[in-house]
Amino acid sequence: MTKKSKQSIEENVLPRKSKKPSKNNKLKLNGKMYFSLLAFQLLNLLTLVLQFNLLYLLFAIFALALQFFVHFKLVRKSSLASPTSQSISFYAAPKILPSWLIFLLAISGSVGIAFAGQELGLLLSMIHLLCFAYSLKMFEIPSRKDLYQLVVLGIFVATSSLIFIQSIYFSLAVIVLVLGNFLILINLFAPTMAMSAQAKLLAKLSLYSVPLAVILFVGFPKLSPFWQVPNVESAKVGLSDNVKIGDIAQLALSDELAFRVSFQNSNPEHAQLYWRAMVLDDFDGVTWRQGLREKGQRNNQRYGSATLEHANSSASVQITGEGLSYQVIAEPSFQSWLFALDFATSEQGDIGQRNDFSLFYRGIISQTLSYQVTSYPKAKLAPILADETRALNLLLSTENNPRLLAKGRQLRRQYSDNSQLINRVLAEFNQENYFYTLQPPRLNNNSLDQFYFDTRAGFCEHYASTFTYLMRAAGIPARMVVGYLGGEFNPSGNYLSVYQRNAHAWSEVWLPDSGWQRVDPTAAVDPERVESGFSSNLMQEYDNLSSGLFSMQPLRAMWWYKQLKMQIDAIDYQWTRWVIGYTGQKQSRVMAELLASLKQGKNIVYFLLILITIALLVYVYKSVKVRVKPDDKIKALYLKTLALMAKHKLVKARSMTAEQFADIVAATRPELSAHFTTISKCFAHLAYQNFDDISQQERHIQLIKLQSSYRHLRWQLWLAKFGIR
């Protein structure tokens, strides 16, 4: 803002403060101000643009465009009319729409939102109402009060977008936007201030609010939201509970993050990282589903507690070996299954376990969810198979894949030993001309037959389906498991990121002596995939498929690009883990831990350390602020002592010398005189007598002595406040 325009604001806006706002005396603003209000309205609404209903979106765009157009015309007109006069560029907000129309719009809009409420859900309809009011408010700013309301509404709109998106970058953008809105408010309150001074004030105020914000974040009780976050992202990329052949290959092209894991101790090998999400045991020849037929019948048995205690007591699992603890932070999937290594237990109450050993969340994961899991990789799953489960996992739809069915039966006749049979199938995958590819050829109805006998090129779900089908045909209970394999380790953050492209499908077969046993036919076709992730061939294919207009391939290969990406990802991880993941549960846990640790004696030491650190910081700050010359330290201490005495109503008359004042103190407050006289004498001695032949070292020694006297004196004065002498 230029100087001249500021002056004219002063003329036009400031006098209004003294007068009472009347109808004639309308709020006048600079054209720039109107445009920045419009710009910020646009930006604030943009943060929510993904959530908006199309009708509202159109309305908002229309309203903004209308406003912009009218103001643009007004500014041009005024500058044409009198290009020199500055005060002309200040004008009251024009009445673009008549009041009755605004009223009508408000009523009809609210009714419309109420009707759409069914579809939108409570939260979204409320947000629509807020934004609708925000859009309309811009048409009605006759006084300062309305302007403040407008800006505050904007801040609400911008921050409510954080309900939907919580990534660190988006959060930062919203913070910047909110600060921008605050800057507008400061501009309204103090229009004569220079822009840089306004920014400084804003920075100062924001800085002051940071400690408060931190305390509120850590300590303020986290209420669970009153609304159900709508399942707006059901179309999100991710695993689904019915897998058609080819689905996972599609998924493998997605770079989206699925979840992150940090292990408590060491990281297991890549080939061990089979993240089980769900078990699909119902196959109709085309699609794998979760056992639908069972649903509804025995809900009680299908779901159980996920605690270790429960697992120990149940007959379906034999836990052996060491546990592996880790924390998983799952991105919102808008589903309820969780990801864990076999066999997973969790002590969290909101996590349950199905009887197929996959974990699930008692609710919809609509926000980033952090949970703690302990897995027992050596546990024996279902040493005894229930008849029902056995039946389900042997079920075949016979009409679709006759050739495969025949092959399975033939294998059974050939091999009586289960493991020999399994090895035989895997060996075929390995030795014959099977290809592992992201671009499997299209398959017709008899998909598995076609794949196994003809095309022989497929992704993990092809192999897993075929294998499972073969096993069932051979009379071995088998099922498909989908989840993720491996992940990318980030050494700077010491965590594992699992992306959608790590999605994987494998099989489980039940053998009488070892229970459910994981068999991954992919390992037979492309061992590299299991051991270290995508092989170079697959990566090449991946790059070809995923690159759109320009290829990322050369960039991907660059060392610094990888490093940068890793660092950024690490920041995002910490943000997710500590800020987003700081849920109500975690909060109460932190508080409880804090209290418990305070009760324990040894932690008081830590507490004191923190206090000392704070004191030290304050001290450093103060000493930096005072900037005492090194050789004047004693004088500074004397002056400090005087200030201290003055605080306790012992004021040295200006013209009094050090010695005179010391005598007066000695006469009036003899109990203080010892330390005060020491300080005064030493100060006078060094200032007048021994000023030229004292070494720095001696000075320092004196200073230390005086400091102790000072502390004593302060203590005495403090005690004296309570009448203790």
Place this chain on the structure above:
Amino acid sequence: MQTVVAKILAQIESVVIGKPHQVKLALACLLAKGHILIEDLPGMGKTTLANTLALTLGLSYQRIQFTSDLMPADVIGIAIFDETTKSFQLHPGAIFNQVVLADEVNRASPKTQSALLEAMEEGRVSVDGVTHQLPEPFFVIATQNPMSHAGTYPLPESQLDRFMMRLSLGFPSIDAEREILQSTASHRDVIEIKPFLQVEQLREIQQHISSVRVSPAIVDYVIALCRVSRQSESQAKALSPRAGKSLLAAAKSWAFMENRDYVIPEDIQAVFSPVCEHRLAPQQHHIFDQTDEISQQILSQVDPTNPLV
């Protein structure tokens, strides 16, 4: 050395009764090689003090009674043609003495006053183009009646500045007055006072005083006092650097008399008003022990522990 000074003080105090502070200041001033202006009503013991000071220090002494018809030649001396040597010979005036008591200096004409005051500043006199050195040490003790008395010529400010201190004795206390009235000693007895010092010893003492140490903090204090006097909104005159120098010299002398070899702010404060009041308020007269308003005001404005803030 200090014991000698103490003895001197004791002797003067036995003559000038009841004014130990003024006596000490006067002695300090002389030891600091400064001239004194004693300003008071007649009969307050000005002359007695001056006499006693001169005699006790063992210096040659001459008194000049200033009158309105006193000519400069009477003070300085005159060159007279000597027939035998065929040359002009100086007949020295009263000023050729180590201590000159200029009694009632404000009664003389300005011309005579300035002759004396020039001699005080330069330490030498010129008669008919020939310069004659004055004896060493050379002190002038001038006394002055307050201006309100008729027939006086007030000393101009520039000449007041030449006096290191202006003192006033003031009325004695009841006890002192009783003692004065009862004492049998007459004015003339003063002359019989024995000298305590040789010139050599005096020089030594002066040497010693000039080596009294002055810390930067004290210099700062003096600077601050001078600066405050310059910022003052009242009618008062400002303190010149020469005033500052005199202040320091007097303070050193005072410190010496207090048995110290370094100056403390108390020394400055002790000598501040005699040294500075007549420079700050030349027209206001310093009688009847009036409080030295302006110098006290300046003193009260400076914090000796943190002078330059």
